[in-house]
């Protein structure tokens with residue numbers, strides 16, 4: 001991956017019109033699931049358009065440390081992963097997980113089930129992101145996992161245990177990634193007995209489970225389900241390479257450009273993702289539509305434009321927590337107060353996103369009420385120029401670049417994005433892509 005050079009801050013000027021076409025980078029959620037499933041499969045998998053970013057690098061490096069062989073085709077994002085048929089060749093490793101939830105959670109489950117002698121750790125924030133519900137679920141069925149720092153959080157030490165096919169259950173109200181992790185790990189021991197995974201209580205971020213089930217099916221494992229409460233992996237199934245797999249463009253990354261089209265005229269088109277996407281975040285466009293934008297969807301593209309003032313929105317954003325951050329910025333261009341509800345998971349992601357969003361929106365002059373699991377945003381008469389802290393959160397950096405756009409209800413403003421390098425988590429080239437849709 002060629003990492004762009006990042007200065008300590010980026011100054012962005014107001015933009016009169018946003019227009020253009022953006023080829024999206026690959027989906028983070030699909031990339032990291034595909035890498036792990038390809039590694040665990042029987043046979044080799046050719047992956048095209050894998051996301052090039054910190055989060056996928058973390059997964060690629062971890063797989064390499066576990067003895068999985070993969071090759072990058074030249075400088076392209078096409079990779080060949082040589083499957084290890086359900087057993088990692090290296091049984092003793094120290095794995096750096098950065099701040100990639102989509103890497104550490106599924107790997108803890110896979111390694112917890114397969115056994116060995118592994119430590120997993122990450123950046124400081126990773127050690128503050130909860131993993132207790134997943135560890136509890138794995139310990140319950142026989143995994144030997146211990147906390148080497150604060151109980152409930154990475155870093156972790158994994159040893160070999162005797163895994164039982166009964167009693168698989170997990171809580172889903174802190175992160176859906178815990179259920180994703182168990183689902184992906186279950187076939188690794190489902191040789192003779194079915195495994196039933198029961199979800200205890202509420203499950204958040206549900207569409208991400210659909211991505212998991214869709215990809216497991218492509219790798220030959222079908223999961224039966226009873227709604228969102230019970231998932232059954234029938235015995236005898238194992239991961240088999242589908243041969244080739246193409247990674248769709250990232251629907252969460254699409255949200256910034258589509259919002260730009262909605263705020264500032266457009267049309268802005270993203271390519272690489274379209275109406276048949278398996279990513280829940282494509283439904284972000286429904287929120288933009290409710291706010292008054294015009295959306296068109298094709299097989300492999302989505303386009304947004306708008307001629308009028310955006311309407312405030314009051315909605316439940318539990319299903320699209322990542323793209324919902326972009327709505328918080330679109331709300332600056334609406335008339336009236338917007339309320340983003342049921343977004344409690346924001347508090348345990350790259351930063352406490354409810355507090356971070358409230359603090360930075362306030363700098364622009366907005367009136368913000370931050371609740372335990374909601375944000376209410378009332379835009380100011382005029383946006384104030386501001387220096388935006390990004391809290392090592394890629395989405396904070398990407399979202400606030402949009403406050404430079406001239407909307408119909410109010411003009412954009414001068415924005416300084418501090419520590420812009422955080423975008424490397426999922427979209428290293430974000431600022432050059434954003435520059436191509438701006439017209440002054």
Ligand SMILES: O=C(O)C1=C[C@@H](OP(=O)(O)O)[C@@H](O)[C@H](O)C1
Nearest residue numbers: 029102175176177205208322345
């Ligand atoms: O499974 C996934 O790929 C993801 C699930 C979501 O997390 P939660 O389930 O913790 O909300 C999302 O925020 C994250 O960026 C990616």
Ligand SMILES: C=C(OP(=O)(O)O)C(=O)O
Nearest residue numbers: 099100101102322349350
């Ligand atoms: C929450 C996010 O990341 P992670 O996959 O690390 O949970 C995100 O990308 O917004």
